[in-house]
Amino acid sequence: MAAASEEAAVVRNKKVVLRRYVTGIPTEEDMEVVVDTVGLRVPAGSTAVLVKNLYLSCDPWMRDRMSKHDEGDIVLAPDFVIGEAMVNFGVGKVIDSTHPGFKAGDLVWGMSGWEEYTLAQPEFLFKINHTELPLSHYTGVLGMTGLTAFSGFMEVGRPKRGDFVFVSAASGAVGQVVGQLAKIAGCYVVGSAGSDKKVNLLKTKFGYDDAFNYKSETDLAAALKRRLPEGVDIYFDSVGGATLDAVLLQMRQGGRIVVCGMISQYNLQEAYGLRNLYYIVARAVRVEGHNVNGHFHMYSRFEEEMAGYIKEGKVTVVEDVVEGIESAPAALLGLFSGKNVGKQLVALASD
Numbered sequence: 001m002a003a004a005s006e007e008a009a010v011v012r013n014k015k016v017v018l019r020r021y022v023t024g025i026p027t028e029e030d031m032e033v034v035v036d037t038v039g040l041r042v043p044a045g046s047t048a049v050l051v052k053n054l055y056l057s058c059d060p061w062m063r064d065r066m067s068k069h070d071e072g073d074i075v076l077a078p079d080f081v082i083g084e085a086m087v088n089f090g091v092g093k094v095i096d097s098t099h100p101g102f103k104a105g106d107l108v109w110g111m112s113g114w115e116e117y118t119l120a121q122p123e124f125l126f127k128i129n130h131t132e133l134p135l136s137h138y139t140g141v142l143g144m145t146g147l148t149a150f151s152g153f154m155e156v157g158r159p160k161r162g163d164f165v166f167v168s169a170a171s172g173a174v175g176q177v178v179g180q181l182a183k184i185a186g187c188y189v190v191g192s193a194g195s196d197k198k199v200n201l202l203k204t205k206f207g208y209d210d211a212f213n214y215k216s217e218t219d220l221a222a223a224l225k226r227r228l229p230e231g232v233d234i235y236f237d238s239v240g241g242a243t244l245d246a247v248l249l250q251m252r253q254g255g256r257i258v259v260c261g262m263i264s265q266y267n268l269q270e271a272y273g274l275r276n277l278y279y280i281v282a283r284a285v286r287v288e289g290h291n292v293n294g295h296f297h298m299y300s301r302f303e304e305e306m307a308g309y310i311k312e313g314k315v316t317v318v319e320d321v322v323e324g325i326e327s328a329p330a331a332l333l334g335l336f337s338g339k340n341v342g343k344q345l346v347a348l349a350s351d
Helices: 004-007 137-141 144-159 173-184 198-203 219-228 243-250 278-282 290-314 325-337
Strands: 010-018 030-037 049-059 085-098 106-113 118-121 125-127 166-169 188-193 210-213 232-237 250-260 286-289 320-324 343-347
Touching: 004 106, 010 325, 030 210, 049 106, 049 137, 049 286, 085 118, 085 137, 106 118, 106 137, 106 198, 137 320, 137 343, 144 166, 144 173, 144 232, 144 250, 144 290, 173 188, 173 232, 173 343, 188 198, 188 219, 210 219, 219 243, 243 250, 243 278, 325 343
Parallel strands: 166 188, 166 232, 188 210, 232 250, 250 286, 320 343
Antiparallel strands: 010 030, 049 085, 049 118, 049 343, 085 106, 106 125
16 A cells, blocks of 8 residues: 555656757757656655746746856856756746745745756745736746846846936846836836837837837947937846947946846857947946846845736736747747747646
8 A cells, every 4th residue: 555655646747858968059959858757745854845837937048058068167057967857947836845934835936947846945946925916927027037127227227217228138028127117217218129029019018118120220339329319328238249239339428237148149159259348438337247146135025016016007017928848948949039029938737
């Protein structure tokens, strides 16, 4: 009877694993979905939390972990391990816990494997306090990407009413939140995106004052100058490369650049060389890299404030949802060609 009971407590666990390290542009063949098993109890002696994943987040930062780095290289997080589940943020329900802060049935978000069940470390989990809002929001606007936007724009950008703000990748998970926070702060906001559909979304859904399709522009600096003739006070950068170079020409005296990501560079073997760095000196521009890892201490305050904005209609959310863990590799790769509209996430079966 004991053996049968133990056997019944083991279930199938599909996971996305990295098959090989990537150089250049990744493909679906670099990843695969494999089937493993998992016990539905936390192992004895472990202070961990077993989570059934409901949503998995797709984010550009995962690309760096798909490459093999040399010892001493500067990285945001360690390389993925070949053959093991890839890792990113997710939303799930606690199945079993040996940690006093979590119990079976709790809804949580945090660092998770790209798999159906994850044995998670409690220090990387947060309880979900606003279950009246869609749980999927905790992969984005109420999770890591929302906190990235909030802490980067408010703490690093330090907006003032009347500031002129430019946001690249403006319709993405971070950009859509940054633009709306800028409007709440009383700023004039312009964004760039990679399609006319996304540009329309920025203007009609997210409240941007103006926006343009960067793929239709032959001169990015000229495109910026037409829309922000007085210059840029705050640039929230998720793109890097030629876009950052063009914005440097338009920065106002004492402007702030929040460098949050560089999606234009992630698949390049040789990075773009900036040419306009002198403008940082000439216009006393403050350029600061933003990594959300240093801002999780403010999560509780952020969650309450952002949930309030959503309920009041001050922040609108657009999500691009694909179904099933088998869809995760293609959804991740779509980020690098701009296929997603809004926050890209994967929905898993909830039963």
